[in-house]
Amino acid sequence: MKIHNFSAGPCILPQEVLNEAAESIKNFNQLGLSLIEISHRSKDFVNVMEEARSLVKELLNLPDRFDVLFLQGGASLGFYTAAINLLPEGGRASYIDSGTWANKAVKEAKLLGQIDVIGSSKADNYKAIPAFDIPHEDSAYLHYTSNNTIFGTQFQGTPEVEVPLVADMSSDIFSRTFDPEPFHLIYAGAQKNMGPAGTVMYAFDRTQIGKTNRTIPSYLDLAVHASKDSMFNTPPVFSVYVTMLTLKWMKSLGGIGVIQERNEAKSKLIYEEIDRNSLFEGHAELSSRSHMNATFQLIDETHATRFDALCKEAGISGLKGHRSVGGYRASMYNALPIESVQVLVDVMKHLEQKQ
Amino acid sequence: MKIHNFSAGPCILPQEVLNEAAESIKNFNQLGLSLIEISHRSKDFVNVMEEARSLVKELLNLPDRFDVLFLQGGASLGFYTAAINLLPEGGRASYIDSGTWANKAVKEAKLLGQIDVIGSSKADNYKAIPAFDIPHEDSAYLHYTSNNTIFGTQFQGTPEVEVPLVADMSSDIFSRTFDPEPFHLIYAGAQKNMGPAGTVMYAFDRTQIGKTNRTIPSYLDLAVHASKDSMFNTPPVFSVYVTMLTLKWMKSLGGIGVIQERNEAKSKLIYEEIDRNSLFEGHAELSSRSHMNATFQLIDETHATRFDALCKEAGISGLKGHRSVGGYRASMYNALPIESVQVLVDVMKHLEQKQ
Numbered sequence: 001m002k003i004h005n006f007s008a009g010p011c012i013l014p015q016e017v018l019n020e021a022a023e024s025i026k027n028f029n030q031l032g033l034s035l036i037e038i039s040h041r042s043k044d045f046v047n048v049m050e051e052a053r054s055l056v057k058e059l060l061n062l063p064d065r066f067d068v069l070f071l072q073g074g075a076s077l078g079f080y081t082a083a084i085n086l087l088p089e090g091g092r093a094s095y096i097d098s099g100t101w102a103n104k105a106v107k108e109a110k111l112l113g114q115i116d117v118i119g120s121s122k123a124d125n126y127k128a129i130p131a132f133d134i135p136h137e138d139s140a141y142l143h144y145t146s147n148n149t150i151f152g153t154q155f156q157g158t159p160e161v162e163v164p165l166v167a168d169m170s171s172d173i174f175s176r177t178f179d180p181e182p183f184h185l186i187y188a189g190a191q192k193n194m195g196p197a198g199t200v201m202y203a204f205d206r207t208q209i210g211k212t213n214r215t216i217p218s219y220l221d222l223a224v225h226a227s228k229d230s231m232f233n234t235p236p237v238f239s240v241y242v243t244m245l246t247l248k249w250m251k252s253l254g255g256i257g258v259i260q261e262r263n264e265a266k267s268k269l270i271y272e273e274i275d276r277n278s279l280f281e282g283h284a285e286l287s288s289r290s291h292m293n294a295t296f297q298l299i300d301e302t303h304a305t306r307f308d309a310l311c312k313e314a315g316i317s318g319l320k321g322h323r324s325v326g327g328y329r330a331s332m333y334n335a336l337p338i339e340s341v342q343v344l345v346d347v348m349k350h351l352e353q354k355q
Numbered sequence: 356m357k358i359h360n361f362s363a364g365p366c367i368l369p370q371e372v373l374n375e376a377a378e379s380i381k382n383f384n385q386l387g388l389s390l391i392e393i394s395h396r397s398k399d400f401v402n403v404m405e406e407a408r409s410l411v412k413e414l415l416n417l418p419d420r421f422d423v424l425f426l427q428g429g430a431s432l433g434f435y436t437a438a439i440n441l442l443p444e445g446g447r448a449s450y451i452d453s454g455t456w457a458n459k460a461v462k463e464a465k466l467l468g469q470i471d472v473i474g475s476s477k478a479d480n481y482k483a484i485p486a487f488d489i490p491h492e493d494s495a496y497l498h499y500t501s502n503n504t505i506f507g508t509q510f511q512g513t514p515e516v517e518v519p520l521v522a523d524m525s526s527d528i529f530s531r532t533f534d535p536e537p538f539h540l541i542y543a544g545a546q547k548n549m550g551p552a553g554t555v556m557y558a559f560d561r562t563q564i565g566k567t568n569r570t571i572p573s574y575l576d577l578a579v580h581a582s583k584d585s586m587f588n589t590p591p592v593f594s595v596y597v598t599m600l601t602l603k604w605m606k607s608l609g610g611i612g613v614i615q616e617r618n619e620a621k622s623k624l625i626y627e628e629i630d631r632n633s634l635f636e637g638h639a640e641l642s643s644r645s646h647m648n649a650t651f652q653l654i655d656e657t658h659a660t661r662f663d664a665l666c667k668e669a670g671i672s673g674l675k676g677h678r679s680v681g682g683y684r685a686s687m688y689n690a691l692p693i694e695s696v697q698v699l700v701d702v703m704k705h706l707e708q709k710q
Contacts, residue, residue, distance in 0.1 A: 003387045007394050010592060018389050022380035025373055032358045032670075034373050036551035036597065039362050039673060072427035072553065076588035077574040104573075111570055191589055196391035198427065198553045198591030215466055218459075219432040233431035234546055236553030237365060238593050242391065315387075318394060 004340035007318030008149050008293060008331045009171065010191040017245040017335075024241060035241055040234050048241050049230055055247035059256055062180050062203055069202045069222065069230045070190075070240045075101065075170045077220075078187040078200055079108035082166055085204075085222045086184060087113045087140050088212045094118045094135035094163065098155075099126045099148030100324065105168060109143070112214075118142075125325070126151040128285035132159070139163045141184055147172035149192075150322040152295030152329060153288040158182060164208070172292050173201070174250055175334060176260040184208045192292070193334045195243030198236045250334065259334055266332045266341045267291040273345045279303055279352050283325055297327025303351060310347045319344070359695035362673030363504050363648060363686045364526065365546040372600045372690075379596060390596055395589050403596050404585055410602035414611055417535050417558055424557045424577065424585045425545075425595045430456065430525045432575075433542040433555055434463035437521050440559075440577045441539055442468045442495050444568045449473045449490035449518065453510075454481045454503030455679065460523060464498070467569075473497075480680070481506040483640035487514070494518045496539055502527035504547075505677040507650030507684060508643040513537060519563070527647050528556070529605055530689060531615040539563045547647070548689045550598030553591045605689065614689055621687045621696045622646040628700045634658055634707050638680055652682025658706060665702045674699070 005012040028035035029044050038045060053068040062068070073081070082105070087093050091113050095106045097120035109115050116139065119132025126148060135142045143166045147154040154172060159165065164184040173188040180186070185204040191197040202222060209223050218224050218232070225232045253259060271289060274282045274296045283295035298304055311319055321327040330344060360367040383390035384399050393400060408423040417423070428436070437460070442448050446468050450461045452475035464470050471494065474487025481503060490497045496519045502509040504526045512533075514520065519539040528543040535541070540559040546552040557577060564578050573579050573587070580587045605614060626644060629637045629651045638650035653659055666674055676682040685699060 001387065005388060005392055007392065010392055010395060010589065012392050013389065018380055018392070021391075022377045025377035025380060032356065033360060033672065034368065036376075037360055037362065037366055037368050037373070040365060040552065072429065072591070073432070073574055074427065074588045077428070077572075080572040080574065108572055111572060189589065191592075196593055197395065197589045198594055217432075217435040217463055217466060219428055219435065233429045234365065234544065234552045236427070236591060236594065237546075238551055239553055239591065317388065 001315045004314070004316045004343050005318055005336065006316060006330045006332070006340070006344070008322070008329060009333075010197050011318070011331055011333050012335045013195070013242070013246060014249045014335045017242060017249055020245055021242045036238055040231065040237055045237060046231075048244050049235065052240055052244035052247060053230060055244065055251060056201060056203060059174060059247060059250060060180055060203065065205050065207050066180065066203050067206045067222075067226045069225045070199045070235060070243065071202060071225060071230070072199060072236055074200050075168050075187060075189045076104065078168065078189075078202070079105040080111070081202075081220050081222070082143065082185055082187060083109040083112045084214060084216055084220055085209055085212065086166060089113075089214050091140050091212075092116060092136060092138055094139040094142045096120075096130065096132050096142070096144040096159070097122055098129050098145055098153060100150050101168065101170070102145035102148065105143060105145065126153065127283065128288040129153050129155055135161050135163045137162070141166045143167070147290050147292050149293050149331070150324060152284040152290045152293040154290035154292065156287070172290070174256055174259065175263050175292055177256050190239060190243050195246045196239050198239035199243060262338065263291045263332065263334065266336065266338050267294060269338065269341050269345055270294045270330055270332070273348050277348050277352050279355070280348060283327060292332060294330045294332065295321060295325055295327065297321070303355065307347070307351050310351060311344070314343050314347050316344055316347065356670045359669070359671045359698050360673055360691065361671060361685045361687070361695070361699070363677070363684060364688075365552050366673070366686055366688050367690045368550070368597070368601060369604045369690045372597060372604055375600055376597045391593055395586065395592055400592060401586075403599050404590065407595055407599035407602060408585060410599065410606060411556060411558060414529060414602060414605060415535055415558065420560050420562050421535065421558050422561045422581045424580045425554045425590060425598065426557060426580060426585070427554060427591055429555050430523050430542060430544045431459065433523065433544075433557070434460040435466070436557075436575050436577070437498065437540055437542060438464040438467045439569060439571050439575055440564055440567065441521060442567060444468075446495050446567075447471060447491060447493055449494040449497045451475070451485060451487050451497070451499040451514070452477055453484050453500055453508065455505050456523065456525070457500035457503065460498060460500065481508065482638065483643040484508050484510055490516050490518045492517070496521045498522070502645050502647050504648050504686070505679060507639040507645045507648040509645035509647065511642070527645070529611055529614065530618050530647060532611050545594060545598050550601045551594050553594030554598060617693065618646045618687065618689065621691065621693050622649060624693065624696050624700055625649045625685055625687070628703050632703050632707050634710070635703060638682060647687060649685045649687065650676060650680055650682065652676070658710065662702070662706050665706060666699075669698050669702050671699055671702065
């Protein structure tokens with residue numbers, strides 16, 4: 001049976017990428033060796049790393065002043081890494097608290113300086129992207145989380161402020177186009193649109209690094225990694241390789257503009273059904289809805305057993321909502337075909353007709 | 356042609372592990388999904404993580420007070436993580452500087468307190484494990500690097516001192532038995548004996564954590580990770596899975612005692628040839644020789660072209676020495692069969708006979 005993978009992350013990857021990844025474990029580049037048993041300093045792997053870094057620059061249309069790194073530790077280490085590289089000793093920065101992960105970013109940054117939370121939707125269980133105040137003019141940057149997986153909310157565009165931007169784009173990077181000009185740093189765990197778990201991408205303006213007057217542990221210092229072309233130490237070889245394959249796949253589709261259209265068609269399909277179907281209601285506020293994660297619930301919970309059974313029968317996987325929201329969450333990352341969304345919509349219609 | 360993989364790391368892994376890893380990328384546990392596109396919170400992956408942690412405890416015979424974690428960032432982040440978790444604010448610790456990585460550990464720890472380097476072989480290009488002074492009685496711990504990949508040196512046993520031990524065992528963990536009693540922390544990057552690059556194992560005495568009076572960023576706090584069963588954030592799924600398979604393979608062979616015998620037979624074979632063969636000489640001092648990495652060179656460099664050609668012809672891969680030592684390095688990690696060492700020895704004999 002074909003599985004329709006709505007998992008929130010780690011999540012669906014393109015089938016051709018999975019096939020090539022499996023082959024690389026057996027025999028990489030016809031070397032007679034596995035990808036994971038060759039030196040990361042070998043030409044074969046250095047080429048992988050360089051291609052991955054260069055594809056990020058190309059797909060995101062990054063200005064020349066940007067460097068791209070693939071490091072470890074996930075966005076969770078990124079919260080601290082972002083602040084230690086960009087928040088000067090004794091300085092301040094502004095943060096928008098739009099969800100669980102945004103809140104964690106605030107917590108880690110507070111270890112390093114004054115953090116102004118200029119907007120928060122926490123009191124309303126993060127049902128919407130909050131309105132926010134103008135960042136203090138001395139803010140080193142404004143940090144925001146572009147998409148909130150758990151709650152199904154997403155910034156509809158780039159915040160327009162007078163200070164530089166830093167964004168955790170873990171759950172919507174490469175899903176839509178944006179202008180990188182206002183950013184000092186974009187970081188994103190790979191395990192949604194980019195690749196498997198185990199690496200995090202940092203894209204940053206190299207002219208803005210090294211100004212905090214802090215002593216930075218080597219692994220957390222973006223300048224150290226940049227000076228070694230993202231090979232300061234052994235990189236997460238497999239995760240970087242599969243990320244490179246996924247980036248190539250995105251390019252082969254026609255780039256992020258084309259992918260954005262596909263994603264918008266998928267989210268339109270599911271949201272129209274959520275709003276039309278008398279048995280369901282959406283969780284996130286309309287103006288904050290995410291194109292990546294649609295959160296919704298049954299108005300009458302007694303239909304749950306039957307809906308869950310129908311979903312299972314149709315091969316729908318990973319639809320359970322996060323425990324802090326409940327209900328359902330359809331995650332529709334780049335690699336999810338619209339056919340899978342249609343299957344879910346059909347099940348929802350079927351449930352309504354046969355009640 | 357069969358390749359004999361002497362790579363220093365990432366390096367050879369057992370063929371059955373590679374086969375199972377490749378299969379998991381296509382279809383994991385017959386789920387109809389890839390290992391790398393399922394939730395890390397799914398029962399299927401939680402079982403992998405728990406089995407990996409439990410196999411480490413079993414194979415290393417760790418006392419109950421030990422916790423095991425699989426994190427990211429490699430030993431390079433481990434240098435700082437070790438110190439921030441175990442070196443109290445205002446405290447001191449002792450370090451042995453036995454190689455490039457040991458020296459990097461010193462550098463990162465110095466960011467956090469007084470570091471006494473009680474022994475160093477740096478002046479002699481790390482040809483031997485250095486003699487060392489008795490650690491100061493106030494030392495929170497003695498840190499050492501059990502095996503030095505680049506120079507081919509290895510501590511012949513556990514240092515006997517009055518203070519607790521912390522060891523970076525990245526390049527010889529699971530290669531020989533040792534008593535874990537004197538340790539507060541053992542850490543090791545996976546990419547030699549344990550699995551693919553992308554994860555680092557921490558085994559530590561949980562009763563010794565949380566005493567430094569420091570503010571620790573969440574990702575660097577071993578107690579935070581332990582409280583979440585090594586799932587504080589998305590773990591490096593693939594690296595942990597392949598590590599689990601490799602740990603199972605070690606157990607199936609009969610455990611670390613059996614593996615140690617195999618490793619000793621391999622290193623005996625190569626060192627006897629290095630010492631016997633009139634064309635070669637060893638790099639490391641005899642008393643410090645490593646069972647994992649044998650470093651050696653041609654006495655007369657003019658034989659290099661022919662030796663390299665013979666090696667290539669025989670399918671020998673990854674034998675080039677590190678740039679800071681030159682010559683050759685035969686890395687003989689757990690998964691390398693003695694047959695591969697025999698092939699190398701035969702090539703060395705052949706070179707001598709046909710000169």
